[in-house]
Amino acid sequence: MTYEKGDIHDVVVKPLKKFIDERGWLCELYREDELDAAHMPVMSYVSLTQPGVARGPHEHVDQTDYFAFFGPSNFKVYLWDSREDSPTRGKRMVFAAGQDSPAAVIIPPGVVHAYKNIGTQGGLVFNAPNRLFAGKNKAEPVDEIRHEDIPGSPFQLD
Numbered sequence: 001m002t003y004e005k006g007d008i009h010d011v012v013v014k015p016l017k018k019f020i021d022e023r024g025w026l027c028e029l030y031r032e033d034e035l036d037a038a039h040m041p042v043m044s045y046v047s048l049t050q051p052g053v054a055r056g057p058h059e060h061v062d063q064t065d066y067f068a069f070f071g072p073s074n075f076k077v078y079l080w081d082s083r084e085d086s087p088t089r090g091k092r093m094v095f096a097a098g099q100d101s102p103a104a105v106i107i108p109p110g111v112v113h114a115y116k117n118i119g120t121q122g123g124l125v126f127n128a129p130n131r132l133f134a135g136k137n138k139a140e141p142v143d144e145i146r147h148e149d150i151p152g153s154p155f156q157l158d
Contacts, residue, residue: 011081016068051119057112057147057148058113059144060144063109065105069098070124077095078093083111114157
């Protein structure tokens with residue numbers, strides 16, 4: 001399948017605001033009163049990605065990810081709509097998020113996603129998915145289809 005540039009149905013990109021004062025800054029990553037119940041997090045984690053390093057592409061069968069890119073560093077975010085029943089199947093979104101453009105990104109199941117640190121320092125990424133990693137007590141299969149090492153994969157980062 002060939003993917004063309006365009007917005008993806010059900011993907012939400014929400015600008016985040018940093019509140020800055022003499023002490024530093026604060027950024028609200030998510031609020032219960034701003035999220036659909038289906039996207040409500042059940043866990044959260046923070047990862048650090050080194051400059052030039054990518055995570056993904058991968059997708060989930062049942063999990064919705066709630067990423068927040070707020071700095072330090074900047075990321076290029078890649079999304080591909082591979083959902084059979086989506087009105088935007090075959091669309092690809094690429095955008096920058098992070099220190100210079102803080103954003104939260106809601107990625108529904110079936111949307112392949114990746115991000116790459118395009119800055120010069122390690123970058124933090126927050127995720128608050130709506131499913132537990134490996135299920136309750138980490139006793140279930142991980143909901144992840146990885147595309148990173150598949151030869152000829154249509155999910156390529158530039």
